[in-house]
Amino acid sequence: MIPPPHAPPHPSDEDQLAALGYTQQLKRELGFWTNFGLGFAFVSPVVGLYSIVGAGMFASGPAWIWALLIALSGQILVALVFAELASQFPISGGIYQWSRRLVGPRYGWFSGWIHSWTQIITFTSVSYLGGFWMAALFGRHPDATEQLLWGFGVLLLVSAINLLGQNPLKYSVNVGIAAELIASIAIGLLLLLFFAENDWSVLLHDLGASHNWNGSAAEGFLAAIAVAGWAFVGFDACSALSEEVKDPRRHVPRALLMSLVVVGLVIVMNAVAVIRAQQGVTGLVQVLSVDPLTPLVTDAFGAWLSKPFQAVVLASFLACAIAIQTTATRILFSLSRDQALPLSRHLQKVAPNQVPANAVLTTTLIGAVILCVGLNGSAVSTLIAFTSGGFYASFTLAVAAALWARLRGRWDPGLGAFHLRGWGLLVNVIAVMWVCFETVNIAWPRPQLLAPDAPWYLEWAVPLIGLGLTLTGALYLARNPRPGVPVSTEKTDTAAAVPQ
Template identity: 45%
Template sequence: MRESVAARDEDVGRAADGPQDADASRLQALGYRQELRRSLGVLGNISMGFAVVSPVVALYAVSMVGTTVAGPMWVWALPLVLAGQCLVVSVYAELSAQWPLAGGPYQWGRRLLGPAFGWLGGWVWQFAVMFGNTTVAYLAAPWVYALFGATPTPAGLVAVAVGILLAGALVNAYGITILRRFVSLGIAAEALASVGVGLALLLFFREHDFVLFTRTLGAESLSGGSTALGFLAAVAVAGWAFIGFDACVSTAEETKDAGRQVPRAMWWALLSVGAVVILNAMAVALAHPRPADVVAGQDLDPVTTAVVHAFGGWSDKPFVVVVLIGFLACAVASQGGSARGLFSLSRDGAFPFSRHVRKVNRRQAPLGGLVASTLVSGSALALGLDATAIGTLIAFGTAATYLPFLLVSLAALIARLRGTWVPSGHIRLGAKGTVLNVLAVLWTAFEVVNVCWPRAILAPPGAPWYQVWAALLGTAVVLGTGVLYLLVKRPHDRLRGTGPAPAAQPAAP
C-alpha cells in the first residue's frame, strides 16, 4: 500500500505551531514560498466567503426563477440544498485544515489521488469559478439598468456585465487590502438589504399566511403537470444559492493561522448566508402582493415588488443601490478567488501560458490570473447575446461549480477507503468523517445530474437551443478540453505526485 499521506505530512502539521511566521514555514514545507500578502484574520476570511456566497446574489437572482418553476413551495428547496452543502463543507474542512493552500481542489486532488487527477480537478474547478464570475456579472447587470430606469436589451446586459468584470479586475489589481475594504462595504449593504429588509417584511408587512409555502399556484404546468419535476428544477436553481464558500480556501495563503481559520470561516460563511437566504425567501414571498403574477411570468423582479409594496415608492432607488453594491462586492470577491486559483496552478507550470498567468504585481496581487480569468469569464457572456439568459446562466454557473465539489469529495473518499489519507490537521472527524464523505459524494453526484439536465423552463420562450443545453454543454466542454490537454501536453508530469509541490518555477507549458 502506498505511504500514508498523514505520515508524509506530519512534519508539515507541526509547522503550524509556533511564532507568527509559522504560516510561511508551513507554506514552505508544502513546497512554496510566501508570494501573496498574508494579512487576513479570520473575520477577513469569513468576509471573503460571505461576499462570494452573498445572500443578495444567492436569493435575488433566483427567487423569480424558483417561484416560476415551482411556485411559493420552492423555498423548501433551500434548506435541502443547504443541508447537502454542509456535507461538502465537512469534507473541505478536513482538507483545508491539513493543506491550507490557494487552489484547494487542485492541491488536494494531487495529494489524494495523484498528479493527473489533481490537475484535472484543478482545471475543472478553475473554470467553474471563472464561469461563476460570468453569472454574477450578468445577474448584476439588470440592477444597473434598474438604477437608471432603463430597459435592458440582451446585448446591453452583456455589455454592462463586461464592464463589471473589468471594474472588478481593476479593484483586485490593487491588492488584498483594497479588496477587503470593498468586500466590507458589500457586507454592510448585504446586512441592510438582506437582514434588515427581510426581518421588516416578515414581521410587519406580511400579506399571506405560512400556508402559502404548501402551494404551487399552477407552476407545475411548466413541467407537464408534475409537481415533483417542478421541485427538482427548483432544487437545481437553489443550488446557486449556496456556492462560493470555497472562496475562503482561495485566500488561504493570505490568511493568518490558515489551517485553523479557513475551515472555521467556511462554516460561518455558509451557515450565516443560509440562514439569511431562507429568511428572505420566506419574507419576500409572504410580503408579495400577488405571488401568482410571479408564477405566471408577469413579475420579473418579485423582490423589488415586495419591498416597494411594503415601504412605498420612495424605497425603489435606495433599495436598488444597496442590492447593486452587494452584487458588485460578490463579483469582485469571486474574481479575486479565481485569480488566486489560477496563480496556484500556474506557479507549478501546470496551466496554459503559466509563465504569464503566474505573475504577481508589486502590490502582491495575482495580476496574470486576473487578466486570464477576466478574459475567460467575459467570453462566456456570449451565451446572452441573442436572448436574455438569467435562468440559463444560473444553471450554467451552478453546474460548473458542483462538478468540482463532486471530484474533491470523490477523491477524499477514495483516499480514505484506500487508507492513503488519514486527516492530520486539527480537524479529524474519524469514522463520522467517512460517513459524511459518502453522503457528500451522493449529494454532489445527484446535483450535478439535476443541474445539467436540459430544461426549457429555465430559458425564455423561443431561446436558442444552446441556452437550454448550456449547463451540460459547458461541463462537457470543460471536461473534454481538460482531458485533451492532459493527454497532449501532460502537465501532470511537472508535478511531484502526492508529495509537496515543487518550490521552483517550472517552464511554462
C-alpha cells in the same frame, strides 16, 4: 505557560507552507473575519436569492422553500469535508490542490480545469447581472446591447479593485457585507414581521406550479432543488485564499463553514419573508419573473426606497463579483505555479503589491469575451445554469477524492486542526451522494425554464458545455501526460500532517 527548553518552536505559517512544497509569495495579512467576509460576499444572500427566487417560485411555488433547505443541508455536508481538507492542506487553489494530493496530478489538474472555468464564467455572469442593477440605479432600461455595456462596466470596475491589492479588496468586501445586511437581513426581517400578506400555511402549497410541469409536482420540486443549488455555492472561496490568511489551518475551516451556514439561514429567512409578503403570489407561479423583488419592496415601503434598494443590491453584486474574481485568480495562480497551464510563466507572476496581476488581467479578458454572449439573454441564463452545474461537478471531484483517499488510507483527516472524528466517513459518503445527484439534477434539460422560442442547444447547454470542457481537458492531458510539477514523495504522503 512557558514551554520547556527542548520543545520545538511553533512553526510559522510560512514554514507550514514550505512543508507543503511552496514558498510564501502572496501577502499573508488576512484575518478570520476578512476570510469569512470573502466567503459571505461570494455566497451572498442577495445574489444567491435575488437571482433565482423567480425561477424557484415558478418551479414549485411557495413550497420551493423546502428545496432551499434540502440544498443547504447537502452543502453543509460538503463544507464539512472541505473544512477537513482546508485544515490539513492550507494552500491557494483549494479543490485543485486537494485533489492533486489525494489522488494524483492528472486528477488534480482536471479538477482545477473545471473549477477555474466555472469561476471565470460565474464572474462573467454576476458582472452581467450586476450591470442590470447598475443600469436601474441610473434610471436606464437597457436593450440587449446597452445591457452588455453595463456588464462590461461592472467587470472593469471589479478588475480595477482587485488589481489594487488587499486593502481595496477588504474595504470593498466590507461595503458589500454592509449592503447585504441592509438588503437582505433588515429588509427581510421587516417584510417578515410587518408586511405579511399570506399565512404560514402557504409554504406547504405549490399554488398550481405543477401545471408548469404537465401536472407533475415531483418534477417541479426536482427543478426547484436544481435552482436552489445556485444559492449555496462559493463557500470554498475561503480556502482559495489560504496562503493569504493568518493561521489558515484554524481560521479557514471556521470561515468556510460559518459563511455557508450564516448566508444559508439568511437566504431561507428572506425566501420565507418574500413568499409571505408577496401580494398575488399566484402570479409568480404562473410567469417566470426576472425581478419580483423590487416591486415587492417599493409596494411595502414606498417608491422612495427604490433607488436606495437598487444601490445596496448593486453593492452586493459588486462585492460578490470581487470575491469571485479573487478566487478565480488564486486558482489560476496555483495551477500556473505548478506549470500546469499554458503561459504558466506569465500567469504565476506576482506584482509588487503581492497580487497575481497577470491572472487578474487574464480573467478580465476571458470574462469580456464570454460577456459578448450577453447579446442573447437566453444564453446568459444558460451560462448561469452551467456555473451551478460546474460548481457541483467540481465539488463531486473533490469529495470523491477525499472519500477514495480516506478508504485507501492515503489520508488521515485526524491529523488536521479540524476533523469530524468518527463521523467523517459517513459525512463524506452522504456528501458524495448529494453532489452526484445535484450535478445530474442541474444538468437535466428543462425547457420550462427557458424562453418558448429558445433553440434546442440551450436546453442541453449544461451537459454540452461540460462535455466541451471535458474534451478540451482530455486533449491537453494527452499532450501533457503529467501536468504540473510533480509533488515530491514526502509531500504527496497525504497521511502526513501539516506541521503543528
